Amino acid sequence: MLEExxxxxxxxxxxxxxxxxxxxxxxxxxxxxxxxxxxxGRVHTTxxxxxxxxGRLSSSDPNLQNIPIRTELGREIRGAFIADPGHVLIxxxxxxxxxxxxxxxxxxxxxxxxxRRGDDIHDQxxxxxxxxxxxxxxxxxxxxxxxxxxxxxxxxxxxTLAKDIGVTQQAAQEFIDAYFAxxxxxxxxxxxxxxxxxxxxxxxxxxxxxxRVPELTSRNGQIRAAAERVxxxxxxxxxxxxxxxxxxxxLHEVLPSIPGLRMxxxxxxxxxxxxxxxxxxxxxxxxxxxxxxxxxxxxxLDVDVGVGRTWKDAKA
DNA sequence: CCTGACTCC
DNA sequence: CATGGGAGTCAGG
Numbered sequence: 001m002l003e004e005x006x007x008x009x010x011x012x013x014x015x016x017x018x019x020x021x022x023x024x025x026x027x028x029x030x031x032x033x034x035x036x037x038x039x040x041g042r043v044h045t046t047x048x049x050x051x052x053x054x055g056r057l058s059s060s061d062p063n064l065q066n067i068p069i070r071t072e073l074g075r076e077i078r079g080a081f082i083a084d085p086g087h088v089l090i091x092x093x094x095x096x097x098x099x100x101x102x103x104x105x106x107x108x109x110x111x112x113x114x115x116r117r118g119d120d121i122h123d124q125x126x127x128x129x130x131x132x133x134x135x136x137x138x139x140x141x142x143x144x145x146x147x148x149x150x151x152x153x154x155x156x157x158x159x160t161l162a163k164d165i166g167v168t169q170q171a172a173q174e175f176i177d178a179y180f181a182x183x184x185x186x187x188x189x190x191x192x193x194x195x196x197x198x199x200x201x202x203x204x205x206x207x208x209x210x211x212r213v214p215e216l217t218s219r220n221g222q223i224r225a226a227a228e229r230v231x232x233x234x235x236x237x238x239x240x241x242x243x244x245x246x247x248x249x250x251l252h253e254v255l256p257s258i259p260g261l262r263m264x265x266x267x268x269x270x271x272x273x274x275x276x277x278x279x280x281x282x283x284x285x286x287x288x289x290x291x292x293x294x295x296x297x298x299x300x301l302d303v304d305v306g307v308g309r310t311w312k313d314a315k316a
Numbered sequence: 317c318c319t320g321a322c323t324c325c
Numbered sequence: 326c327a328t329g330g331g332a333g334t335c336a337g338g
Contacts, residue, residue, distance in 0.1 A: 019321070019322070020321095020322070020323090022322090022335090022336090023321075023322045023323065023334090023335075024322090024323085026322095026334085026335055026336080027322080027323070027333090027334055027335060028323085031334085031335090048332095051332075052331060052332060053331075054330080054331055054332095056325085056331060056332075057332095058331085058332050058333075059324095059332085059333080060332095060333060060334090061333095062333090062334085063323085063324080063332080063333045063334070065323095065324060065325075065332075065333080066322095066323040066324035066325085066332075066333065066334085067323080067324075068323060068324080069323095069324075070323085070324085074323080093325095098325090150329080150330095151329050151330095152329080153329085153330095154329040154330050155328095155329050155330085156328085156329035156330095157327085157328045157329080158328085159327080159328045160328055160329070161329090163328095221326090221327095222326080222327065222328090225327085225328085229329060229330065230330070230331095232329090232330085233329080233330040233331075234330085236330085237325090237330060237331060238331095240325095241331095267324075267325065268324085268325040268331085268332090269325065270325085
């Protein structure tokens with residue numbers, strides 16, 4: 001509501017800005033320094049292996065998987081995470097891993113081809129959904145296409161899509177129809193995944209991680225619809241989690257080949273390492289290679305690697 | 317202990 | 326009538 005009011009009343013924006021700043025102060029600026037361990041001089045999180053139903057890890061006490069990055073002010077928090085003297089932090093994250101998993105599992109040829117060519121997938125979706133006669137900037141078209149790419153395969157409806165990208169519900173429905181017309185195998189994958197899970201009561205990742213979804217046969221339409229969204233999400237998010245875990249295992253094995261190289265954090269599609277400055281480039285190449293070759297898919301996996309003294313600098 | 321609002325992928 | 330998935334922390338009540 002305040003977001004809507006902000007367009008016409010300055011006080012609404014002021015309230016939202018104040019809340020965001022208080023959140024940064026309370027959750028990060030005030031709290032994290034108190035959690036620095038006496039002997040190690042570091043903050044140590046707990047990674048929970050049996051919390052998230054998709055196979056992801058979660059992080060708590062403190063949660064180091066929700067350190068701000070979206071806004072410039074929030075991103076400053078990452079500048080406080082600093083490598084030991086003589087060392088650097090290496091941040092390596094999978095580029096669009098869930099869309100690549102989708103391309104592989106749905107066997108959607110136009111997505112597979114695009115990833116093999118190295119095309120920008122959001123631009124391709126923009127062309128399929130919006131055409132090229134909308135009058136909007138390429139940047140705005142790409143932003144909307146990105147929302148569609150990540151939302152539709154999990155069951156987002158025209159109602160919320162319309163709110164997200166600022167169009168009428170009727171227009172949003174036309175975009176959704178155009179998306180599935182352009183990616184017919186994605187439609188088929190969604191339908192077949194739900195049908196099989198309804199018959200068996202279980203849905204699985206590419207590597208066999210299972211989640212029970214008994215609500216698929218509920219007579220309550222809302223409960224059933226929610227279960228269908230969970231069912232479609234699990235193979236995508238869960239397979240991506242499996243891939244990252246395999247990469248972590250592989251990298252754990254080869255870490256000793258570079259003295260002083262340490263794995264220090266995982267954030268769903270990202271791994272953070274600490275390495276001696278002298279072997280930083282060698283370590284970055286090793287990390288990138290093992291992440292990109294953790295599993296064989298019909299599309300390439302692409303990893304972006306950054307090096308810096310702080311976590312903030314390593315992501316740039 | 318719960319809710320809403322904020323943070324992340 | 327309700328309206329993408331997965332998480333954690335904080336303040337306030």
